[in-house]
Amino acid sequence: MVAQLFVEHAGACWLLIGLVFIVLELFVFQGIGLFFAGLAAITLGSVLVFDVFSMPTFMLQSTYFLVLSVVWAALLWRPLKKWYQKSADAYSEFIGSSAQVVDYNLTKNKKGSVKWSGAVMNARLIKSSTHDEVPVGNEVWVHALEKEPSKK
Numbered sequence: 001m002v003a004q005l006f007v008e009h010a011g012a013c014w015l016l017i018g019l020v021f022i023v024l025e026l027f028v029f030q031g032i033g034l035f036f037a038g039l040a041a042i043t044l045g046s047v048l049v050f051d052v053f054s055m056p057t058f059m060l061q062s063t064y065f066l067v068l069s070v071v072w073a074a075l076l077w078r079p080l081k082k083w084y085q086k087s088a089d090a091y092s093e094f095i096g097s098s099a100q101v102v103d104y105n106l107t108k109n110k111k112g113s114v115k116w117s118g119a120v121m122n123a124r125l126i127k128s129s130t131h132d133e134v135p136v137g138n139e140v141w142v143h144a145l146e147k148e149p150s151k152k
Contacts, residue, residue, distance in 0.1 A: 010055075011045045011046070011047075011048030011050075013045070014041045014044045014061070015046070015049065017038075017045075018039065018041030018042035018043075018044075018045055021037045037065075039069075039072040040065050040066075041065060043068050044064055047064075095142055095143065095144065096142065097141070097142055098142075099114035099115060099121075099141075100114060101113070101123075101137060102115045102120060102136060105133050105135050106123060106124065106133065107124070107133045107134075108132065109124075111123070111124050116142070
């Protein structure tokens, strides 16, 4: 029954498979290549839906799907990798810049606040600091950024 449905509506099935692959890549299995497989399935589904050329067997469709997956990966791997690295480095401009301690004195063991370019953010002294405390109003230098654990 499923095989017959796939044969009769192959284009729609490939489109659906493509959407499922892309959603899985974005929300469940990041970084394993389902995005490229999803684009390949959508491409193949579009070719079948618009009857660009005939692919009567599942084996032929599967072959085109694998070839299209490789083509999409070859075309998009580097641009996506560059884009991803750029977005990961978006906050690197903080490192090496100065900020002013606000609200509370900054210590090694307790979070405090600093003002950088008009924005107030959490901060703490690094463990290797020669100071145990930096009073409010003093200038500090940003050495690293850490992501705070998510609160559940």
